[in-house]
Amino acid sequence: MKASEELRYAILALQREGNRALIGALKPIGVTPAQAEVIRVLDQYEPLTLAGLGDLLICESGTGPSRLVDRLVAQGAVLRTVSATDRRSVTIMLTPSGRELSRAIAGVENALYETIDAAAAGQPVEALLALARIMLAGTPAGTALAQRAG
Amino acid sequence: MKASEELRYAILALQREGNRALIGALKPIGVTPAQAEVIRVLDQYEPLTLAGLGDLLICESGTGPSRLVDRLVAQGAVLRTVSATDRRSVTIMLTPSGRELSRAIAGVENALYETIDAAAAGQPVEALLALARIMLAGTPAGTALAQRAG
């Protein structure tokens, strides 16, 4: 198998296995990985419009994460209000319950990052991130990641 | 942002962007990335049972890729017959039309791999693959990848 082919499937496999692990870890909290990302982004960047949120999400939902936010509103984690200055756009913020969720999610994520650090110990992770930045240059997900990575 | 956190989101972003690109490239052929993977695996390993196919897929579909195969049967790319020796299991094979699809998919994939090679030129791809193998050790997707990588 070519290196580039194995690379493609390795990325797919890592995403799948990581996501499955994250689903299990987040289950006691009652959120999915996509919902967790929204909550964590809001905790750091709120208030955001729907489009602004979409620009910061890696798991960006095409035209806008309307339905993703729908479910978070339904479970009381975020507040969605029509903007006063532009009645087309909506302002999205965490509720107190959502901020509490964010702290719980942060705990799960930190445990995950320790697992990753242990598995990647002694490996050239920085070089891999450099490769990722090259391949993601100019893409929406790459832009979102660059902005959030600071 | 921690390196492990950026690594997690980089993997997610790479998978998303790569998948979007692949969707577009496969659209003229009329198959999705998941369907393309099934066809390519079958072309190399047929005949397979449903469980055997699932063990070789990176995009493994939990209890079995029944519905994924359903659509390929519906569009005439694969043949699904009940096994003679064990009437519980199913034998899956490509039709001539499916083999033709496989060749078209191979062309799209090769173009993708050239793009990847160009973007990754001079980067430590082997190191990334080594890291991936470590992190995927013991997982279903990792086992599938190891077997297919030969």
Add this chain to the structure above:
DNA sequence: CGACAATATATGACACGACATGCAATTGCA
């Protein structure tokens, strides 16, 4: 031989993820 566990697959339910379309509010420009 007969109950019972194990196996292979199918199916229902829910939440994405991507694309296309539709609608209301705003902007821009003659």
Add this chain to the structure above:
DNA sequence: TGCAATTGCATGTCGTGTCATATATTGTCG
């Protein structure tokens, strides 16, 4: 001012991806 283009969001549709459950067939053990 009037009206078309644009913007921001919602929604419909399709195909996964994951988990739980159901069904049929086979193997096993008393």
